[in-house]
Amino acid sequence: MDDKKVEQLANLLNRLNQGNITDELRQEALQIVSNIDPVELSLAEQKLIQDGMNPEDLRNLCDVHMEVLSDELDKVKNNIDEGHVIDTLINEHEKLKEFLTNLEDINSAIQLMKSKEENTDIFKRLVETSTLIIDAENHHLREENVLFPELEKRGITGPTRIMRMEHDELRLRKKTLKDAALNVETMDFKEFKSVVDEAAKYIIFNLRDHIYKENHILYPTAIERIEGAEIWKDMKERCDKVGYCSFTPGI
Numbered sequence: 414m415d416d417k418k419v420e421q422l423a424n425l426l427n428r429l430n431q432g433n434i435t436d437e438l439r440q441e442a443l444q445i446v447s448n449i450d451p452v453e454l455s456l457a458e459q460k461l462i463q464d465g466m467n468p469e470d471l472r473n474l475c476d477v478h479m480e481v482l483s484d485e486l487d488k489v490k491n492n493i494d495e496g497h498v499i500d501t502l503i504n505e506h507e508k509l510k511e512f513l514t515n516l517e518d519i520n521s522a523i524q525l526m527k528s529k530e531e532n533t534d535i536f537k538r539l540v541e542t543s544t545l546i547i548d549a550e551n552h553h554l555r556e557e558n559v560l561f562p563e564l565e566k567r568g569i570t571g572p573t574r575i576m577r578m579e580h581d582e583l584r585l586r587k588k589t590l591k592d593a594a595l596n597v598e599t600m601d602f603k604e605f606k607s608v609v610d611e612a613a614k615y616i617i618f619n620l621r622d623h624i625y626k627e628n629h630i631l632y633p634t635a636i637e638r639i640e641g642a643e644i645w646k647d648m649k650e651r652c653d654k655v656g657y658c659s660f661t662p663g664i
């Protein structure tokens with residue numbers, strides 16, 4: 414995004430942050446935000462933070478951004494058939510979000526326990542859920558090896574770099590979580606609780622956020638920029654080679 418657009422956004426933000434958001438100003442903000450490519454907008458927001466803007470001050474812009482983005486996922490879903498590369502990825506995200514809700518419940522229950530003996534069933538649930546979350550690996554590999562390269566070929570490199578980094582950070586925490594789940598017997602319980610709490614909270618927050626960005630920004634961009642049925646058919650074949658997850662709906 415050119416500096417002029419970033420400046421325009423910063424200016425808009427100043428006015429939004431003065432507190433008195435009239436309908437007129439809101440409309441103007443929506444107009445400006447919807448004219449900016451969602452990927453560019455995310456990068457601009459990131460740049461404003463890097464330039465020293467308090468993330469809190471971005472909140473008003475984020476609200477407008479969210480309002481614009483909320484329709485994006487529906488638009489994507491209405492434009493693709495069942496079994497399309499992106500359709501499968503979106504469906505897998507839905508399953509992953511369920512696992513994250515389960516992980517949240519499991520972690521809360523564990524944090525309330527005083528000793529391991531109180532509830533041994535919960536550790537089995539933790540192994541099951543952390544195994545399912547790790548089993549998303551083929552989902553991430555289809556993104557990294559098939560979807561992202563096609564976006565990168567079309568000049569969209571910033572967002573895919575961020576998504577790749579987030580995959581790597583998440584991989585580390587997922588492994589930590591599963592290792593702890595498998596070693597509860599031998600670990601000091603206090604230590605176990607703190608390792609699980611930290612890894613679970615990281616994964617829950619960051620994977621939800623990651624999924625949101627892909628559903629509402631990256632996938633809509635992919636649908637828009639990767640044009641032609643042939644290329645999507647070819648990508649589908651490459652995805653089939655990478656493989657799916659145990660929880661992929663319809664597989």
Ligand SMILES: [Fe+2]
Binds near residue numbers: 553556580627
């Ligand atoms: Fe991803």
Ligand SMILES: [Fe+2]
Binds near residue numbers: 502506553556624627
């Ligand atoms: Fe994803």
